[in-house]
Amino acid sequence: MTCMNHKHILQIKNLSVTFTQYEQGLRKTDLRVIRNLNVSVGEGELVAVVGSSGSGKSLLAHAILGILPQNCDAEGNIWFQEELLSPERIKELRGKKIVLVPQSVNYLDPLEKVGKQVRKEQNEKSLRRKQEELFDFYKLPQKTADLYPFELSGGMARRVLLTTAMMESPRLIIADEPTPGLHLEAAKKAMSHFREFADKGNGVLLITHDIELALEVADRIAVFYAGTTVEEAPVADFQSVDTLRHPYTKALWRALPQHGFHPFPGNQPYAKDMPNGCPFGPRCPQLTSECEGNIQEQTIRFGRVRCIHAK
Amino acid sequence: MNNTGSITVLQKYKRKQLNQRSQTLMYIASGSIFLLAITVIGTLVGDIAITTNFTQKNFLPHMAHPFGTDWLGRDMLARTLKGMSISIYIGLFASVISAVIAAVLGAAAATLGKKVDAVITWFIDLVMGIPHLLLLILISYALGRGTFGVVVAVAISHWPVLTRIIRGEILQLKEANYIKIAEKLGQSKMKIVVKHMIPHVFPQFLVGLVLLFPHAILHEAALTFLGFGLPPEQPGIGIILSESMKYLSLGMWWLALFPGMVLMTTVLLFDVVGGSLRKMIDPHSAQE
Amino acid sequence: MILEAKGISFGYKKDVNLFDQVQITVESHERVGIIAPSGFGKTTLCQILAGYIKPISGQVLLDGKDIHKIQGYCPVQMIWQHPEKVVNPRLRMKGTIAEGDEIEERIMDGLGIERDWLNRFPGELSGGEMQRFCIARALGKRTKFLIADEISTMLDLITQSQIWNFLLAELAERKIGLIVVTHSTPLIERIATRQVVLATNYDI
Structure with a gap:
């Protein structure tokens, strides 16, 4: 082995x-x-x-x-x-x-704010806290949650995809x-x-x-x-x-x-x-x-x- | 630890008995045969449809007259088939004219510059903005009703949707890299149209044409039913239905039921054939 | 022949340009490597140099003539990053390759194109096989300049070196100028006679 x-x-x-x-x-x-x-x-x-x-x-x-x-x-x-x-x-x-980090922002829903997608449409306090922690960890400003995918730069989009993947502690x-x-x-x-x-x-x-x-x-x-x-x-x-x-x-x-x-x-x-x-x-x-x-x-x-x- | 001899099946492609494409082909073939049969038989019945026989009037459906007879003793099966074939002819004629208008306008809008495009798009919005039946009635009435009025009305009110599709396809195609490359390789405009554009747009055009039939047939029948279409001496399906209305209250349900069902079936069949054709041509569903 | 880009600027958004006032002059015996960072708009720059897109300002001139005024076969040909996006999916490869000048057997052999691929549709070829056709298509006998947009990053390294080794010999023999735009510096050091480094306006 x-x-x-x-x-x-x-x-x-x-x-x-x-x-x-x-x-x-x-x-x-x-x-x-x-x-x-x-x-x-x-x-x-x-x-x-x-x-x-x-x-x-x-x-x-x-x-x-x-x-x-x-x-x-x-x-x-x-x-x-x-x-x-x-x-x-x-x-x-x-x-x-097991989570997938895909190639591009095209995997995000263009019509929904980033924060909501990261939390998979749920709004519990614990999830919000986790999201905030992860945004901090990946150096994303907290206001990113209120942006739509098209407003993200390439680098931010990659980190958002990563945040989404990390929410479930894979x-x-x-x-x-x-x-x-x-x-x-x-x-x-x-x-x-x-x-x-x-x-x-x-x-x-x-x-x-x-x-x-x-x-x-x-x-x-x-x-x-x-x-x-x-x-x-x-x-x-x-x-x-x-x-x-x-x-x-x-x-x-x-x-x-x-x-x-x-x-x-x-x-x-x-x-x-x-x-x-x-x-x-x-x-x-x-x-x-x-x-x-x-x-x-x-x-x-x-x-x-x-x-x-x-x- | 991992030396299990067996292997896990992760996914099994559910093959249908008949593969999807043969099934689609079957739909197209059987639909076309049925429609062709209605048309041919309807054309051949000739006088039976208008022959009156007062000894056999108001019969319920039975062996000799499967669709029954009307108040003048005319065989309803023959009348229905005749009426349906007339509607199909008119539908065919009107949709072909509509489709040709759509092809010409769609291509013009996409290729002749912004001004032409703006005018044609404006016309599309205009025609689509008016309630369909109202437009049909207006045109047919203005042209003195009759067969001519119906055909023209149906033909010149059904082009906008297909025009939009063709315009969109060509616009998209013009931006395709392989067409720009062909220009840089010195291919003439004509060659690009023949080699790249027509093979792409023609199938879409054909599907659009077939999908126009059911609309055209239904609208012709509606127009005639309301009295703005075919003259009463023609056994159009709209005429049969509107006449039978008077006898419905006398309990003669078969006068409306069978012709109505044949109309529905025909319209649905055209829709199935058109939809199946599209499925075969569309690359997104072609592999299913 | 000389291919000149004179002060070209381009942007998709108002106010923010991808690049401003880019100046490049290439002679037909040169191989110029342009190194540009991610997000620079490399493909856009290539398309401007090959006359596919008009810049917002500035001009691309071939021996002093505006490239957009050239009729018929354009001596500046481009090879694209994604071959599957630049061939008509409904045409067999022999139809695609027959569009420009007749392609010599020698070129097909050099690029390792097997003859039975000619009867296939693009969907029946791998990316590397398709890219060979796209390169062959751009090597008509009237071609004087080649613009290469990251043409090999999607291919495996062996195919890359096969293609480049053939191209370099072919370009040298026919005195075809090359502009290759890429972010791979080892590749440029290998193939270019001159390097140009461009910076971006745009913050990624």
Whole structure:
């Protein structure tokens, strides 16, 4: 196991999400957007899932919260604080112990004042006090409660979304691209609140396309490729290409501008054109016939990797 | 600890026996067949609808006359079908004219500049501001009633909603990045219209057209019922209904019930067909 | 050729402009990186430079000619941040790519475009695959300047470096000028021959 010292808050094993879509006419196709995905978050940890946008990683957040679109099937085992969750239990926990911090203010109701939304339309004294405390904590002026979402600046909106999430004292935050369009310094600042939250013994699952940001703020990074996590590694392993395990992660490392910006041929396959076995197979220099079979995840040097050649 | 062999099903997509899209197609097909049947049979019954037979007057519905007969011994089934087919023809004609007006005005408002847009928008508000039936009566009356009056009245009072839709669609489309890019890539205006605009707007136009039918039919019947529409010698559905009013107090309920039900059914069917078409075209519901 | 932005200002709100009096001059052998902070209006600036939006004041000139007066194919082409927002969802990719100049096979190969993607609709391609088409579309033979608006931040790093490595070679060979607007400094250090740092008026 990767985090031996502390307990898991979240553990996901073999999560798969399949969409059913119409093609032309009446033909339906199944698109397996997420396949056999594993990821875990320990107490006090901030784990980043890094993948390119449009690759379906947001669906991971939606699956954990049970808010996937209607036309898809999902299966997989999700443990929250060592408890295996049923779909019903997920519905009980979401918004309370597991909360989502979404991408943008668009998730706020534009016609309702911020304060009311933060309190979910309730007006009890204890909730008001909690809201005031949280506003203070996130350095939002108390009068923010009387503003409408469009009156918030980008930074304030992010903190309001965070306040909303914190009202129920959650244990796990799932942050889906919480810093869109922010440059690295600003994004790091925005992420500091998540860091503080994790440091209190909670968990954060950060879903992002920005590997540079993930390298700055996360404890561990799960690399998402073609619908699955190919490698889950402590952030320190990204110091050098030799400590990384999966050939895709290595290629990713070499492609960073500060590491030479080396290109790598081929494309991430679209869900419809998925190869047998290892999704990275067709691009992989180490491809052998065994790669077309079922690839088991193995644990190497406190990191997990889905590659039979990894050392 | 986590080595349970089983896997939790988190969500199951409830596939219906017949998928939604086939179901929608079924609606469209059966609705269209039924409407076509009414129209064709109504056209073919010809004289039966106006043939009087005093030996068979005031019959209750029975085997030979499923809808009964009226005070002149005319078969009500034939009259109803005939009346309905006339209404459908008029509805069809009037909605096509309305839709063409809507397409021209909508496109003009969206493309010919602010002044033209202001004038057309003003007209839309004007026509929509007047109570519908009042407008219909005024136009039909001014044109000397009759078939001509009804068609013109229905045609020139039903365009505003569709005009608004088309204007909105084109305005939105003009702002679409891919159209601006096509301009920068040197595509001519004409090519952009043919390649990008028409394929986008035409389906909406078609749905709008089909959804105009029920309105047009209902308004034609209403106008005729009130005596501002078709002449009494035409067995329009409005005429049948208004005539039957006099006999309702004599207990001849079937004279109004069956024609009324056929009118309702026809109008609802058109609405179902139009609604289903929209569902198939609209990208938001197409995947359901 | 020279692309000049002369004192351009722009704002969406009254009184508050996103930026004022921006001056940029780029020659067609240059690759200029513009570093602008979050909330600067990077996309807006790109759209002004490529002639999609008129600035409130100032002008964009191509060899002294106002860019808005250019008819037909515009030698200044832009590549957008979100490829899925700039292709017609009802057209197959071959229809989309055929809109400008004919795109050489060499370019398609260089960008790693597989030929069977041509028959697909945008919804059947990933973001990275679609972006390759958008780049190819902007590389018609009459293109003299490329404006790139964070074109690769949404892509995975490997795709990013693939695309940039090809673009840099192509631009150098054809003497196409590049303006890339981004907040990623490592990227600009890698690709630009000159950097411009812009500050914002607007408090985020």
